Amino acid sequence: MPKRNLVIVCLLVVACLVAWAARDRNGRGRLFAEATGYIERMHLDPVDEEALFRAAMDGMFSKLDEHSAYVVAEQRQNIDGELSGEFVGVGLELAADSGRRWITVTTPVADSPAWRAGIAAGDRVLAIDGRSTDGMLLKDAVAALRGAVGSRVAVEVAPPEAPAGELSAVTDASPQESLSEQQTFSLERSVVRALSVSGDRRLANGAWDWMLEGEDRIALVRISKFGQHTLDELAVACAALVAAGPPAGIILDLRGNSGGLMAVAIEVCDQLIDDGVIVSTRRRPAAGTRPMPAAVDQIDVRRATPGAVLRDVPMVVLIDGLTASAAEIVAACLQDNGRAVLVGSRTYGKGTVQSFVPLSDGRSVLKLTTSEYLRPNRATIHRSPDDTDGELWGVTPDRNFEITPTGITLERIRDWRRQRDAVPRFGGPSALDIKRAESAIPSTGGADDGSAAALPRHIDPVIGRGLGALAIQRASQPAE
Structure with missing residues (x-):
């Protein structure tokens, strides 16, 4: 066959394959368009075409897991803003x-x-x-x-x-x-x-004081979200702690952290441990591949690399029911590798990973659950809708370190934390600065005067329990 004819035949084959791949699968797309057309033309009351489409997408995703969704452009902008x-x-x-x-x-x-x-x-x-x-x-x-x-x-x-x-x-x-x-x-x-890494309280210039007030060289590092700048912000905090001389202990507060970028959370773990498994990820086999046993090629394992910061400093991690997703991976990694003691209450239980798949309109995307992450000991984190409290999910505190503030105590902690997080007025005191100076927060016990009563260990019982865990770790360290 002449070379020119061979090229033409190849092009025709490719065109046929493309046309075949683009066909409506089982005619469902054609039926959907037909039904939409009848509704728009014949329904007694006029119906908005966009509303019909959104309802159809919502109905389709209702058959999937609770974290998969159709995301319009405005929602995606909000998500991007939160992560950045x-x-x-x-x-x-x-x-x-x-x-x-x-x-x-x-x-x-x-x-x-x-x-x-x-x-x-x-x-x-x-x-x-x-x-x-x-x-x-x-x-x-x-x-x-x-x-x-x-x-x-x-x-x-x-x-x-x-x-x-x-x-x-x-x-x-x-x-x-x-x-x-x-x-x-x-x-x-x-x-x-907006920063995702913060310390104990604001200084007069708006910067963070990383040392816990009223304690002897105990650092407090809080991470509210794992975003695009979290690693850089954590590096600033660690550099400040190293420059001041290594602290005697570190409290890593992940309470209220709903997750964020999984890749960033993994890198945070790699900064805190020298060796061991950080996380295992279970993925669906690629389309068209021959099914293999899960232990062979459906599990990706990420291990830590040498070079952890402050690796000899005792650490505790604070968690609660709002600690979720990527934050749960960090907590589980540090617990399973023996790097930290976990204090607080059981975490939320979100152990799946969502991927964003752009659609042809260039604006909307599909948020699809594409994998599940497992803690280093291979236990699941994800809580399914039918799971009960007695089943295995989430991350639990270490034994004897469970504590869950409620009621008035919880409200007092939140109000106290808002005051400590407030940035001082530019060039002068704010109303809350004056309030701090004029009155002390009511004591939760264990202090003889108002100023001592407002210290973190007395206001926040979870921090207080964390300090107890650090004391045990420090006491078990070999003498220098």
Whole structure:
């Protein structure tokens, strides 16, 4: 056969294969389009085509696991923002108190437009771009503060005890002065980065103090999410601890950490252990491959590499029912490898991994569960919907170190933590700074004066139990 004819035949074969692959599988796609068309043309009430499509996608994913989903562009942007820790706004963390009319500033983000303007923790947001926040949903307030880089937004703010009067005009009041009356700030939106790694409390310059107050060289490192910048932030914390002289113990707080990027969590583990299995991942065999035993080629094992930081320093990890996903892997890794004692309560139990598959519209994606991770001892972490408390799932604290604060104690811990996390007012004290100086948090016992009563070990019983675990580890170390 002439070479030219052979090329033509090959091209025709390829074209036929492409056409065959693109056909509607079993005609279901054709039937779906046909049904949609009849609904749009014949249903008594007009139906939105997009609404029909979304309902169909939701119905399809309802047959899968609870973590798989159809994700539209707006939702994907929110997910990307959470993982990157970056968003475009003015840098205000807000809270809505059901007992109050206004939205309250939990803390400004350090070095953000709001912080540089002089807004501080405890201040009330009365209006955004002239729209009153009285009765406004928190999510709507957050959305109103977001926007394009370089755009401006007017934020009316008042100190906690000031009366909410008429809307005031935009002012150029100096941020060096403590906010004493109602003001409106014209803020320019910019890229704001929220940190995922934090310490015990804020210093006057907004930086973190990594040493636990009231303790002898005990470090506290809290990780709220495993995002794109977590490794760099953790490196900063570790460098600060090494520079100050190795601490006598480390408390790694993963309470409330819902997970994040699995790859980052694995790297964090690799920073903390020198050897051993970090995690095993069970995957579905690739399409078209011959099934093999699970132990042969369906399990990927990731091991640690030499070079752990602060490897001889005793460590405890704090966990709770909101510790999930990638955070559970870190806790399980450190427990199974004997690197840390776990203190707190049983974790959430999310042991599956989701992959994002882009669709042809270039905007929406499928979030599909594609694998399951197992702790180093090969036990499962994931809790299925039918699992009971008596079954094996999640990560449990070490024996004798289970503790779960509830009720008033839990509320007191949260309020105390919000105060310690608040960034001081730029150039002057905030309302919460003044509150700290004027009153002490009620004692939980074990202290003779107000200042001692407000120390971490007395306010947060989980930290207190963690300090006990560190004391046991330190006592068992060989004398130098």
